[in-house]
Amino acid sequence: MNGKIVVITGASGALGQVMLERxxxxxxxxxxxxxxxxxxxxxxxxLQIGGVDLSDAxxxxxxIAAVVKQFGKIDVLINIAGAFAFENIADGNNKSWxxxxxxxxxxxxxxxxxxxxxxxxxxxxxxxxxxAMGALQAGTGIGPYAASKAGVHRLTESLAAExxxxxxxxxxxxxxxxxxxxxxxxxxxxxSKWVTPDELASVILFLxxxxxxxxxxxxxxxxxxx
Numbered sequence: 174m175n176g177k178i179v180v181i182t183g184a185s186g187a188l189g190q191v192m193l194e195r196x197x198x199x200x201x202x203x204x205x206x207x208x209x210x211x212x213x214x215x216x217x218x219x220l221q222i223g224g225v226d227l228s229d230a231x232x233x234x235x236x237i238a239a240v241v242k243q244f245g246k247i248d249v250l251i252n253i254a255g256a257f258a259f260e261n262i263a264d265g266n267n268k269s270w271x272x273x274x275x276x277x278x279x280x281x282x283x284x285x286x287x288x289x290x291x292x293x294x295x296x297x298x299x300x301x302x303x304x305a306m307g308a309l310q311a312g313t314g315i316g317p318y319a320a321s322k323a324g325v326h327r328l329t330e331s332l333a334a335e336x337x338x339x340x341x342x343x344x345x346x347x348x349x350x351x352x353x354x355x356x357x358x359x360x361x362x363x364x365s366k367w368v369t370p371d372e373l374a375s376v377i378l379f380l381x382x383x384x385x386x387x388x389x390x391x392x393x394x395x396x397x398x399x
Contacts, residue, residue, distance in 0.1 A: 174382065175200035177297070178244045180237070182206045182227055182284050183254030187352035188303075191370035192251060193219065195378060201249070204240040206284070208254070220244070227254050228275040233283035237291070247291040249299040249381045252281040259314045270317045277321035282328060289340070298340035299381045302329050306348045306396055326392055333390035341389035343380045347373055348396045368397040 179196045183189045184205030196203050197218050204220040205212065212223030220243050225236045240247060256276040260269045281302050292298030304326050311319035326344060333342035349355055351367040376395050379385055 174249075174378070177201045177248040177381075178204065178240070178246050179249040179251065179381065180204045180206060180240055180247055180284070180288065181251045181253060182280060183208075183252075184221075185209045185212065186253065187354070188350060188370045188373060189253045192253060192374045192377060195371070195374045196251075196381075199378060202244060204244070204247075206236050206240075206254075227280035227284050230283045230286070233280075233287045237284065237287035241291055246295060247288050248295045248297055250284060250288045250292065250301070251377060251381065252284055252300070252302045254280040254284070255303060257318050260317060261314055262316045265317070270320065273317040273321035274324065277318070278324040278328065281325055285328075285332060285342075289336070292340045293336070295340075297383055297386065298336075299385075300329075300332065300336075300340060300342040301377050301380045302342075302344040304329065304344040304346040304392055306346050306394060309346070329392065330390050337389060341380070341385065343385075343388060343391045343393065345373060345376050345380070346392055346394045346396075366398045368395050372397075 179201040181192055184193050185207040193203055193205055202218050206222045206225050210224035212221040215221045222236050222239055225232050227233045258269050285300055302325050305322035307315050308319045308322035329342055329344040347368045349367045351364055351369045373395055
């Protein structure tokens with residue numbers, strides 16, 4: 174990853190923080206884009222851009238333009254920004270469906286669209302999205318989330334076909350990620366079976382690397398030890 178400019182959305186989350194540190198350790202220069210306005214100070218190897226709502230196309234355009242202004246190019250886009258909500262369909266409402274669609278699908282769509290002109294100029298353009306195993310077969314209470322992540326899967330496949338030969342586009346499909354929030358919400362679960370952020374980051378780094386130049390349109394399960 175030496176010399177590559179990597180954009181990470183949702184950089185302040187549990188996976189985003191690990192991904193940022195792993196990317197920097199691999200030799201990349203990272204632009205961290207996040208909804209939170211409370212971002213750390215920028216350093217020579219990382220640009221911090223906070224207060225960005227990527228579900229708004231104009232804000233996504235502005236954030237990506239700031240990255241290009243700072244570094245002159247973008248080689249890799251890692252779309253981590255997203256959210257989870259548990260709600261049964263029968264006693265739920267449309268707001269949760271709209272929220273999941275906006276935070277999980279539109280964020281990836283807008284960031285990708287804004288970055289495409291720059292990624293196609295790179296000799297090794299990459300987009301990696303975060304899908305979900307739960308979107309392959311949704312269970313009780315995850316209908317809104319699963320539907321939005323299924324949209325991410327279809328976005329990945331369609332964009333991979335559209336950009337074939339120019340930019341690779343892939344998605345990782347984790348099961349439950351071992352984060353403090355998930356441990357708190359599922360206190361009785363067997364955490365040892367979950368995927369760690371570091372394990373998931375390793376798979377993402379592979380897809381971002383030159384070694385994965387022939388991989389595009391993949392929906393790669395990262396299901397831990399279930």
